[in-house]
Amino acid sequence: MKLAGMASNRGRNLMNIADRAPGGAEFAVVLTNDADAPVLEAAAERGIPTEVVERDDDEAREAHEERILDALSEYDFDLVTLDGYMRVLSETYLDAAPTTLNVHPSLLPNFAGENAHEQVLDAGVKVTGCTVHVVDESVDGGPIVTQEPIPVFEGDDEADLKERVLYEGEFTAYPRVVQWFAEDRVEVDWDEGAVSVEGDEGGDFPARRIVSDDIAASLRYGENPHQDAALYADATVSEASVVHADQLNEGAKALSYNNYNDADGALNLIKEFEEPAAAVIKHTNPAGCATADSVAEAYEKALSTDPMSAFGGIVALNRECDAATAEQIIDSFKEVVVAPGYTDAALDVLFEKENLRVLDVNDNFEVTDTLTEKPLVGGRLVQERDTQHLTADDLEVVTEREPTDEQIESMLFAWHTLKHVKSNGILFANGTETVGIGMGQVSRVDAVRLAAMKADEHAEGKDAEGAVMASDAFFPFPDGIEEAADAGIEAVIQPGGSKNDDSVIEAANEHDMTMVFTGQRSFRHD
Secondary structure (H helix, E strand, O other), X not given: OEEEEEEXXXXXXXXXXXXXXXXXXXXXXXXXXXOOOOHHHHHHHOOOOEEEOOOOOOOOHHHHHHHHHHHHOOOOOOEEEEEOOOOOOOHHXXXXXXXXXXXXXXXXXXXXXXXXXXXXXXXXXXXXXXXXXXXXXXXXXXXXXXXXXXXXXXXXXXXXXXXXXXXXXXXXXXXXXXXXXXXXXXXXXXXXXXXXEOOOOOOOOOOOOOOOOEEEEEEOOOOOOOOOEXXXXXXXXXXXXXXXXXXXXXXXXOOOHHHHHHHHHHHHHHOOOOOXXXXXXXXXXXXXEEEOOOHHHHHHHHHHHOHHHHOOEEEEEOOOEOHHHXXXXXXXXXXXXXXXXXXXXXXXXXXXXXXXXXXXXXXXXXXXXXXXXXXXXXXXXXXXXXXXXXXXXXXXXXXXXXXOHHHHHHHHHHHHHHOOOOOOOEEEEEOOEEEEEEXXXXXXXXXXXXXXXXXXXXXXXXXXXXXXXXXXXXXXXXXXXXXXXXXXOXXXXXXXXXOOHHHHHXXXXXXXXXXXXXXXXXXXXX
16 A cells, blocks of 8 residues: 655654554655655655645645645555644545545544643543544544543643653554555445444454553562562453452562462462362472362372472462361462462461461352463464363274273373473373473473473372373374383373374384373463
């Protein structure tokens, strides 16, 4: 798409669009009505042709617009973008020119006309923003294409608002609209005075995202002491969340950035299970997880997977914490415990540890917050949460040996726990308890070796002999199966889908293993 830009001063929005080329759009020309406008130099630096058409003192508006149209007629363009063009355009221009856009520094229809920032401050509103609209003969009254909200803070003056609205609002909204036009996604209904944009209908992944969270706490520091950090809360989330949890021992130090991150991971893991479950998390990875007839028994089994790594970890339970479980928790150093309630006796025990933070979450473990996101420099990744929950019917047996009912139960437990292990991830399980976890390796066979080492050297009262192995992605070669066989693994659950599946299955058969494919992987890369 070719653009014509019109500005009376600096034209910073036009230059931002030129630099970003949204949708591949390029300027054919930039025109100004002021020979001294800084936009001329800025455009020339970018190799954009320029035109100057000043209005004579006694010249009629229509005559001036005729000269503008004449100057523009030398160029091919599909869309006109105004930026601080300080003239109201008449039908003389509008009838002859392509669709013309303008950006106004407020949320129209409020605060139209000049001095928008002054109007905003005088009105005392807490949110302002910008509006990109199609130009008609009115003042800022044309059909609205998009808007971008910007907060108004205590102590703001006009200069503060002008800068924030420009850089955070206009620099976001205006290129967005140009891209929509370049992609031929915009329809202007002049009869209805409305604009529709294909793909801007909402849904889980809308064409634009506006996220508003409120600060919940200033944290001591971020991942490291030299990094500042804060916690923001989304008040609309109803499922159990560490962000909205009550810290019951108010005298203990507040949670850190890392505490929140690990506690969130631990809580999300135990939400996988309907049976009483316990997990110990360290650096967002499970040191151990188990289900059992009681949370006390589940915690004992989870801790015994890797008590050395569990030192200083985060404990999560999916049942009320009782005194028996609390006694086990304080037997070694832990940072945080998260549970949907505590007995009075349990609190008496836990409060013996001055800086063990005790978080009380609600018991709504159903997923209501359906998306997760990861900030990147310059943007963010957004995806659906991994809510896959397999049953025995989802498993495809691919080996000569069939799994027993007990092995299937263990496979499913291992798979649902492995979802919360950083990739490449391998997990050994016996029954419904972990016995060895290999996480975060760049080589899958190394992850198998790590899980075997953990089971052999760190687990207490259990080992990998006769256990199940879960892999979060397919085995590209048989070497992972060979390593697992050496460790004593007798059953494997993995996605399948490698071009070498046949050789991997052959290796499993040679070692009299049973193996099932899930048909889907469970990577966790954050």
